[in-house]
Amino acid sequence: xxxxxxxxxxxxxxxxxxxxxxxxxxxxxxxxxxxxxxxxxxxxxxxxxxxxxxxxxxxxxxxxxxxxxxxxxxxxxxxxxxxxxxxxxxxxxxxxxxxxxxxxxxxxxxxxxxxxxxxxxxxxxxxxxxxxxxxxxxxxxxxxxxxxxxxxxxxxxxxxxxxxxxxxxxxxxxxxxxxxxxxxxxxxxxxxxxxxxxxxxxxxxxxxxxxxxxxxxxxxxxxxxxxxxxxxxxxxxxxxxxxxxxxxxxxxxxxxxxxxxxxxxxxxxxxxxxxxxxxxxxxxxxxxxxxxxxxxxxxxxxxxxxxxxxxxxxxxxxxxxxxxxxxxxxxxxxxxxxxxxxxxxxxxxxxxxxxxxxxxxxxxxxxxxxxxxxxxxxxxxxxxxxxxxxxxxxxxxxxxxxxxxxxxxxxxxxxxxxxxxxxxxxxxxxxxxxxxxxxxxxxxxxxxxxxxxxxxxxxxxxxxxxxxxxxxxxxxxxxxxxxxxxxxxxxxx
Amino acid sequence: xxxxxxxxxxxxxxxxxxxxxxxxxxxxxxxxxxxxxxxxxxxxxxxxxxxxxxxxxxxxxxxxxxxxxxxxxxxxxxxxx
Numbered sequence: 001x002x003x004x005x006x007x008x009x010x011x012x013x014x015x016x017x018x019x020x021x022x023x024x025x026x027x028x029x030x031x032x033x034x035x036x037x038x039x040x041x042x043x044x045x046x047x048x049x050x051x052x053x054x055x056x057x058x059x060x061x062x063x064x065x066x067x068x069x070x071x072x073x074x075x076x077x078x079x080x081x082x083x084x085x086x087x088x089x090x091x092x093x094x095x096x097x098x099x100x101x102x103x104x105x106x107x108x109x110x111x112x113x114x115x116x117x118x119x120x121x122x123x124x125x126x127x128x129x130x131x132x133x134x135x136x137x138x139x140x141x142x143x144x145x146x147x148x149x150x151x152x153x154x155x156x157x158x159x160x161x162x163x164x165x166x167x168x169x170x171x172x173x174x175x176x177x178x179x180x181x182x183x184x185x186x187x188x189x190x191x192x193x194x195x196x197x198x199x200x201x202x203x204x205x206x207x208x209x210x211x212x213x214x215x216x217x218x219x220x221x222x223x224x225x226x227x228x229x230x231x232x233x234x235x236x237x238x239x240x241x242x243x244x245x246x247x248x249x250x251x252x253x254x255x256x257x258x259x260x261x262x263x264x265x266x267x268x269x270x271x272x273x274x275x276x277x278x279x280x281x282x283x284x285x286x287x288x289x290x291x292x293x294x295x296x297x298x299x300x301x302x303x304x305x306x307x308x309x310x311x312x313x314x315x316x317x318x319x320x321x322x323x324x325x326x327x328x329x330x331x332x333x334x335x336x337x338x339x340x341x342x343x344x345x346x347x348x349x350x351x352x353x354x355x356x357x358x359x360x361x362x363x364x365x366x367x368x369x370x371x372x373x374x375x376x377x378x379x380x381x382x383x384x385x386x387x388x389x390x391x392x393x394x395x396x397x398x399x400x401x402x403x404x405x406x407x408x409x410x411x412x413x414x415x416x417x418x419x420x421x422x423x424x425x426x427x428x429x430x431x432x433x434x435x436x437x438x439x440x441x442x443x444x445x446x447x448x449x450x451x452x453x454x455x456x457x458x459x460x461x462x463x464x465x466x467x468x469x470x471x472x473x474x475x476x477x478x479x480x481x482x483x484x485x486x487x488x489x490x491x492x493x
Numbered sequence: 494x495x496x497x498x499x500x501x502x503x504x505x506x507x508x509x510x511x512x513x514x515x516x517x518x519x520x521x522x523x524x525x526x527x528x529x530x531x532x533x534x535x536x537x538x539x540x541x542x543x544x545x546x547x548x549x550x551x552x553x554x555x556x557x558x559x560x561x562x563x564x565x566x567x568x569x570x571x572x573x574x
Contacts, residue, residue: 018520020541054520070520106516147505180516208503287518383518402542403519439519439542 051437052104074160105178149223150205
């Protein structure tokens with residue numbers, strides 16, 4: 001396919017769910033119960049999205065940022081406090097930077113710059129190669145509500161334009177994650193063979209539920225980034241934050257969670273390794289649950305269905321049949337596991353009876369049922385809803401549906417995964433990624449597995465193509481044994 | 494069923510709404526006014542959805558708040574010239 005002839009059905013952006021603050025980008029303040037294809041020319045180059053409480057931060061293949069939705073705390077970054085923005089608008093204040101990663105919390109936003117254009121000559125960007133070691137800056141900018149210290153600037157001030165977090169100016173930041181009132185930052189380790197110290201994670205903002213992971217003792221809040229302790233030398237490649245939860249995934253496939261305890265468990269003030277032999281590659285957090293995906297494409301859930309949502313009196317009939325709520329009839333059960341260490345229970349057979357579930361009520365990690373061996377390639381979590389994407393292009397959802405955030409055309413809750421249609425027959429090669437905000441959902445289609453912004457890494461052995469957003473690829477780059485790898489940007493600038 | 498139990502100190506005072514608020518998973522805010530709290534109301538509702546939370550607070554703190562002679566209670570010393 002010729003460049004510029006992108007088929008809309010493959011490269012489209014869809015949204016649905018709560019539209020009370022314009023977060024759907026539909027230019028109206030209304031909920032959508034079906035996936036709605038957005039006809040915004042500005043969105044055609046979007047390569048990734050971050051959905052917050054009621055705002056959206058979009059990253060384009062050219063490293064530019066767009067935002068829309070609620071802006072009453074300055075979280076849109078346009079330099080003004082507005083109740084909401086109905087149309088995607090470019091963040092011009094970040095024009096000097098090539099943004100590689102974005103995150104959205106309840107009412108704050110964060111941006112990782114991969115390259116500072118003001119520090120690199122344009123000819124180097126367009127014609128020559130960019131040396132990762134010397135030119136990749138990886139700074140973090142934050143904006144929005146800072147009243148819990150979640151912007152990391154050493155105070156509790158809010159900002160309506162992105163401000164560089166000074167703590168990371170001399171560091172190489174890989175990723176950032178924003179929860180309700182806290183933020184996490186993942187640094188790219190300065191790997192040099194066997195002497196790799198492992199990537200470091202920092203936390204700042206509200207720490208009341210332990211979500212910062214910086215101290216065993218209760219920390220109300222911190223307004224400067226503090227090192228998260230307890231990874232025991234593991235190399236972290238993924239971080240996640242939502243609600244009062246935090247999580248990280250190591251290169252060896254270990255999942256760590258900290259912060260507010262999932263149903264039946266105490267809060268954890270330092271990262272707790274999920275006791276499992278599975279090799280996990282990704283974790284997605286809600287406000288009361290977590291999804292984690294294994295390298296084999298299986299998906300497990302922590303926390304089960306939250307009683308406040310799916311245990312609502314109007315849903316009690318279905319609650320009795322919750323396929324993955326292990327102790328739905330025993331909400332006040334005290335945690336027996338004093339160490340907070342979440343134990344694994346792998347359900348071998350999804351047809352277990354309710355009685356058998358009772359026998360395993362201590363279990364906390366449950367395999368998402370009803371997938372019939374379907375290989376899952378991506379997961380996403382909103383506050384109280386979940387999405388899966390299969391290798392055959394099927395999108396599955398379940399959870400709270402009051403605002404239509406499941407995209408099924410109604411406002412019903414779903415207790416087990418059901419298929420969502422975007423209303424298009426997707427090309428075999430098309431890849432859909434789903435991004436969830438608090439009560440809304442976005443789907444982003446692209447023609448291939450890779451993000452649109454593709455870089456070529458030249459090593460002495462071979463040329464490898466990879467997306468700059470992929471932490472695992474960063475790792476591959478870090479461990480490249482010879483001369484510092486060079487980037488040759490050939491697309492999307 | 495209450496979505497969550499939230500301590501009043503974790504709620505934020507919103508001048509515009511004249512209410513204590515806490516994030517609702519639908520994207521809006523759970524809200525409860527000082528008047529509600531003085532009456533012993535402990536449910537904060539979200540105007541956009543069916544969810545509500547239980548607010549954990551000490552009613553005396555709010556009854557005292559309306560007391561014009563607060564400084565006489567001796568709880569918070571007030572500098573007097």
